[in-house]
Amino acid sequence: MMICFGSLKTEAASVYTVKSGDSLYKIGQTNGVPVHSIQSINQLKSDIIYPGQRLKMPSTISNSDKELLARLVSAEAKGEPYAGKVAVATVVLNRVDSSSFPNSVREVIYQVDQGHYAFTPVQNGAINKPADAASKKAVQEALAFRGQGPGSLYFYNPKTSTSKWILSKQVTVKIGNHVFAK
Structure with a gap:
């Protein structure tokens, strides 16, 4: 299986729309960003997310x-x-x-x-x-x-x-x- 590095932009935060079956861990791993950073930038108090929810994504390394x-x-x-x-x-x-x-x-x-x-x-x-x-x-x-x-x-x-x-x-x-x- 070929694993490519995502297309997350590093210049500014981007937005990710939650899909059915997503978790903060899966989103973080796919985009190469820490789960706690996703929680922090979105002011999430728990790990609960919903399909269709739009999450700001912190920038990552190039x-x-x-x-x-x-x-x-x-x-x-x-x-x-x-x-x-x-x-x-x-x-x-x-x-x-x-x-x-x-x-x-x-x-x-x-x-x-x-x-x-x-x-x-x-x-x-x-x-x-x-x-x-x-x-x-x-x-x-x-x-x-x-x-x-x-x-x-x-x-x-x-x-x-x-x-x-x-x-x-x-x-x-x-x-x-x-x-x-x-």
């Missing part, structure tokens, strides 16, 4: 940034469970939202700090390979739940990591071969 993030997820989480792919995408989004990191997906992914790349696929060129469908879907899910979860800012494979610094970070979750931390 399609090119979604594609870049999906390529990173594909390269970083190859062979990992789907939840690990979502968690890798979430780390990047958490960094964008953190004052300790750059303010855009592209800047976070391509960040070089003291001569070290933040992500190995940037250094070895794997970032330039096409993303698989599961990685694209994982990015959409990470966007839908942006701002929720344990707040992971880092991940590593304990079998291959040589950094003592990363081991000092608080572990938030372990998924597959990756340890996530903040």
Whole structure:
């Protein structure tokens, strides 16, 4: 199944008309926006929505940034469970939202700090390979739940990591071969 990134405009909020069978989760995942943002912008007090209801949709990251993030997820989480792919995408989004990191997906992914790349696929060129469908879907899910979860800012494979610094970070979750931390 081919998963394409939606046509949500990033310049301004758009409007979505609720269809039968929709839920805030489904709308958020399809459009790559956090559920709590949909609730907030529409002043919804619950998860109840109705067919025909018009919801303002918050802006999201650009399609090119979604594609870049999906390529990173594909390269970083190859062979990992789907939840690990979502968690890798979430780390990047958490960094964008953190004052300790750059303010855009592209800047976070391509960040070089003291001569070290933040992500190995940037250094070895794997970032330039096409993303698989599961990685694209994982990015959409990470966007839908942006701002929720344990707040992971880092991940590593304990079998291959040589950094003592990363081991000092608080572990938030372990998924597959990756340890996530903040």
